[in-house]
Amino acid sequence: MLPAVVKLCCGISYPHIRNIAGLQRTAMAVIGQEITHLQQWGQIQNHVRQQTGLNHNEAKPEDIKPVPAKEDQLCVRHGQEAMRKALSILEEKEGWKFEVAESNGDAICSKVMPGGRKVFRLEAVLDASVDELYNLLFVRVEEMHQWNPSIQQIKVLKRIGPQTVVTHEVSTGTAGNVIGQRDFLSVRRSCKQKSSVYLGGAAVQLESFPPQAGFVRAENGPSCIVIQALDDDSTKSRFTWLLNMDAKGWLPKSVVNQALPRAQLDFTRHLRKRLSLS
């Protein structure tokens, strides 16, 4: 119905729109983008509702079907767009400020984005091949709670081809984590090349999986992990992680901005421990 009405309006106004100029033209373009956006989200929401049967909060693995429906493309595009944005943040040369470094060489820088949110970039060298890390961080992402106590659960709600997943993540609210428990709903994409892997993602909003009672739904802005083989030694990888998170809830910015780099260092420590076992 909405698309039909929009088309009708466009038809009626087309001769006038052709004659507009300047700011009015910009405004038209923005309105157009908004409509496309609204329409896309409507489709994604309906589709995920149908495919996962998620009117309750538990998705059983057998409910998740890899249906290559047309609407899936929208999730894929959202993931691609998140990856593109995250990589372009990483590529920015200016404005990074040193945050912390550990004696093992792990280092975190931060940058304030337009709008005031701080993003964090962790750089580390890990004793693992690109494939091993891809396997642990993307293929077997649901097992992450087994080696990372900051994570209570990660559930793949939907797989769209080999590269895209829709996930629900729950962090733990342990003593070390001053922010407390959060849940996230994200689209995540992987892009695997011979000597590097890109894992990117961002939050999505789905009516079928609304914020749950007792949880604060945090939001991942465009974020990514880049894993690159070190030239000389393919058993070691460079690990670069852009964390871009709106933790939500009523917390002072300064508290959040201290907890996030800490969470990155903790994550990396647990990842190293896990790698030393295999």
Ligand SMILES: CC(C)CCC[C@@H](C)[C@H]1CC[C@H]2[C@@H]3CC=C4C[C@@H](O)CC[C@]4(C)[C@H]3CC[C@]12C
């Ligand atoms: C400080 C509080 C709010 C949050 C602490 C937990 C943070 C560090 C946790 C919660 C959810 C987690 C993410 C969940 C899923 C993935 C996808 C995977 O392919 C790479 C790791 C990544 C991206 C995790 C990174 C760490 C993460 C962001």
